[in-house]
Amino acid sequence: MAIRTATAEDLVEEVFLFGRVLRNLLVAADETGLPPALIGVMHVLVTAGPCRQNELANNLCVSQSSLSRQIADLVDAGYVERHPDPGDGRASLVQLSESGAQLLKENKEERAGRLHDLLAGWSQDEADAALASLRLLKHTFSTPPARKSVAAHNSDHLGGLRP
Numbered sequence: 001m002a003i004r005t006a007t008a009e010d011l012v013e014e015v016f017l018f019g020r021v022l023r024n025l026l027v028a029a030d031e032t033g034l035p036p037a038l039i040g041v042m043h044v045l046v047t048a049g050p051c052r053q054n055e056l057a058n059n060l061c062v063s064q065s066s067l068s069r070q071i072a073d074l075v076d077a078g079y080v081e082r083h084p085d086p087g088d089g090r091a092s093l094v095q096l097s098e099s100g101a102q103l104l105k106e107n108k109e110e111r112a113g114r115l116h117d118l119l120a121g122w123s124q125d126e127a128d129a130a131l132a133s134l135r136l137l138k139h140t141f142s143t144p145p146a147r148k149s150v151a152a153h154n155s156d157h158l159g160g161l162r163p
Helices: 005-028 036-048 053-060 064-077 098-118 124-142 144-157
Strands: 080-085 088-096
Touching: 005 098, 036 053, 036 064, 036 080, 036 088, 036 098, 053 064, 053 088, 064 080, 088 098
Parallel strands: none
Antiparallel strands: 080 088
Protein backbone atom coordinates (compact mmCIF):
# COMPACT_ATOMS: atom_id res chain seq x y z
CA MET A 1 0.00 0.00 0.00
CA ALA A 2 1.42 3.37 -1.01
CA ILE A 3 1.88 6.16 1.49
CA ARG A 4 0.05 9.46 1.18
CA THR A 5 1.81 12.36 -0.55
CA ALA A 6 1.47 14.45 2.62
CA THR A 7 3.29 11.74 4.58
CA ALA A 8 6.13 11.73 2.04
CA GLU A 9 6.33 15.52 2.30
CA ASP A 10 6.43 15.32 6.10
CA LEU A 11 9.15 12.64 5.93
CA VAL A 12 11.28 14.82 3.66
CA GLU A 13 11.00 17.69 6.10
CA GLU A 14 11.65 15.58 9.20
CA VAL A 15 14.61 13.74 7.67
CA PHE A 16 16.15 17.04 6.61
CA LEU A 17 15.61 18.66 10.00
CA PHE A 18 16.73 15.54 11.86
CA GLY A 19 19.98 15.53 9.89
CA ARG A 20 20.65 19.17 10.73
CA VAL A 21 19.82 18.76 14.42
CA LEU A 22 21.93 15.62 14.75
CA ARG A 23 24.85 17.14 12.86
CA ASN A 24 24.76 20.31 14.98
CA LEU A 25 24.48 18.31 18.17
CA LEU A 26 27.33 15.95 17.42
CA VAL A 27 29.61 18.53 15.85
CA ALA A 28 29.12 21.12 18.60
CA ALA A 29 30.95 18.95 21.10
CA ASP A 30 33.43 17.47 18.61
CA GLU A 31 36.93 17.64 20.02
CA THR A 32 38.89 16.41 17.00
CA GLY A 33 39.45 19.90 15.62
CA LEU A 34 38.66 18.60 12.13
CA PRO A 35 35.85 20.03 10.01
CA PRO A 36 32.71 17.87 10.12
CA ALA A 37 33.06 16.99 6.43
CA LEU A 38 36.46 15.39 7.05
CA ILE A 39 35.15 13.35 9.98
CA GLY A 40 32.29 12.25 7.71
CA VAL A 41 34.75 11.13 5.04
CA MET A 42 36.63 9.11 7.65
CA HIS A 43 33.43 7.45 8.92
CA VAL A 44 32.54 6.29 5.40
CA LEU A 45 36.13 5.30 4.60
CA VAL A 46 36.37 3.01 7.62
CA THR A 47 33.28 1.15 6.38
CA ALA A 48 34.37 1.11 2.74
CA GLY A 49 37.90 -0.04 3.49
CA PRO A 50 40.68 0.60 0.98
CA CYS A 51 39.01 1.98 -2.13
CA ARG A 52 39.45 4.32 -5.04
CA GLN A 53 38.46 7.94 -4.53
CA ASN A 54 35.71 7.71 -7.15
CA GLU A 55 34.11 4.83 -5.21
CA LEU A 56 34.34 6.83 -2.00
CA ALA A 57 32.84 9.91 -3.68
CA ASN A 58 29.95 7.75 -4.86
CA ASN A 59 29.41 6.39 -1.33
CA LEU A 60 29.43 9.93 0.06
CA CYS A 61 27.23 11.29 -2.76
CA VAL A 62 29.75 14.07 -3.46
CA SER A 63 31.75 15.07 -6.52
CA GLN A 64 35.23 13.66 -6.99
CA SER A 65 36.67 17.17 -7.11
CA SER A 66 35.31 18.14 -3.68
CA LEU A 67 36.41 14.82 -2.22
CA SER A 68 39.90 15.21 -3.71
CA ARG A 69 40.61 18.27 -1.54
CA GLN A 70 39.22 16.56 1.56
CA ILE A 71 41.39 13.49 0.97
CA ALA A 72 44.44 15.71 0.45
CA ASP A 73 43.74 17.43 3.79
CA LEU A 74 43.35 14.07 5.55
CA VAL A 75 46.55 12.73 3.96
CA ASP A 76 48.42 15.88 5.04
CA ALA A 77 47.10 15.44 8.59
CA GLY A 78 48.24 11.80 8.61
CA TYR A 79 44.75 10.33 8.99
CA VAL A 80 44.47 8.81 5.49
CA GLU A 81 47.03 7.01 3.34
CA ARG A 82 47.24 6.54 -0.42
CA HIS A 83 48.60 3.31 -1.88
CA PRO A 84 48.95 2.13 -5.48
CA ASP A 85 45.99 0.03 -6.66
CA PRO A 86 47.42 -3.45 -7.27
CA GLY A 87 44.82 -4.00 -10.00
CA ASP A 88 45.61 -0.78 -11.87
CA GLY A 89 49.01 0.90 -11.47
CA ARG A 90 47.59 4.21 -12.72
CA ALA A 91 45.13 4.44 -9.83
CA SER A 92 45.51 4.62 -6.08
CA LEU A 93 43.55 3.37 -3.12
CA VAL A 94 42.82 5.43 -0.03
CA GLN A 95 42.41 4.06 3.47
CA LEU A 96 42.52 5.23 7.05
CA SER A 97 45.94 5.29 8.65
CA GLU A 98 46.47 3.89 12.16
CA SER A 99 46.23 7.40 13.63
CA GLY A 100 43.07 8.04 11.57
CA ALA A 101 41.51 4.81 12.84
CA GLN A 102 42.37 5.76 16.43
CA LEU A 103 40.96 9.27 16.05
CA LEU A 104 37.79 7.87 14.51
CA LYS A 105 37.42 5.26 17.27
CA GLU A 106 37.65 7.98 19.93
CA ASN A 107 35.24 10.20 17.98
CA LYS A 108 32.68 7.39 17.67
CA GLU A 109 32.90 6.66 21.40
CA GLU A 110 32.38 10.34 22.25
CA ARG A 111 29.40 10.63 19.89
CA ALA A 112 27.83 7.41 21.16
CA GLY A 113 28.27 8.62 24.74
CA ARG A 114 26.54 11.93 23.99
CA LEU A 115 23.69 10.17 22.19
CA HIS A 116 23.36 7.62 25.01
CA ASP A 117 22.97 10.47 27.51
CA LEU A 118 20.39 12.23 25.33
CA LEU A 119 18.33 9.05 25.01
CA ALA A 120 18.38 8.33 28.75
CA GLY A 121 14.58 8.70 28.92
CA TRP A 122 13.93 6.22 26.11
CA SER A 123 13.13 2.55 26.58
CA GLN A 124 15.17 -0.07 24.75
CA ASP A 125 12.09 -0.88 22.64
CA GLU A 126 11.78 2.78 21.56
CA ALA A 127 15.46 2.91 20.64
CA ASP A 128 15.21 -0.38 18.72
CA ALA A 129 12.15 0.89 16.81
CA ALA A 130 13.93 4.14 15.91
CA LEU A 131 16.99 2.22 14.77
CA ALA A 132 14.88 -0.12 12.63
CA SER A 133 13.11 2.85 11.01
CA LEU A 134 16.38 4.65 10.28
CA ARG A 135 17.88 1.51 8.77
CA LEU A 136 14.80 1.01 6.60
CA LEU A 137 14.98 4.63 5.39
CA LYS A 138 18.70 4.33 4.66
CA HIS A 139 18.19 1.07 2.78
CA THR A 140 15.25 2.47 0.82
CA PHE A 141 17.12 5.65 -0.08
CA SER A 142 20.32 3.85 -1.09
CA THR A 143 18.94 1.02 -3.22
CA PRO A 144 19.63 1.34 -6.94
CA PRO A 145 15.97 1.90 -8.00
CA ALA A 146 15.65 4.79 -5.53
CA ARG A 147 18.89 6.35 -6.75
CA LYS A 148 17.85 5.96 -10.40
CA SER A 149 14.48 7.49 -9.62
CA VAL A 150 16.11 10.47 -7.93
CA ALA A 151 18.57 10.90 -10.81
CA ALA A 152 15.72 10.76 -13.34
CA HIS A 153 13.73 13.28 -11.29
CA ASN A 154 16.71 15.63 -11.12
CA SER A 155 17.32 15.24 -14.83
CA ASP A 156 13.68 16.01 -15.63
CA HIS A 157 13.79 19.18 -13.54
CA LEU A 158 17.04 20.29 -15.14
CA GLY A 159 15.73 19.88 -18.68
CA GLY A 160 17.69 16.66 -19.13
CA LEU A 161 20.98 18.29 -18.11
CA ARG A 162 23.15 16.69 -15.47
CA PRO A 163 24.50 18.94 -12.70
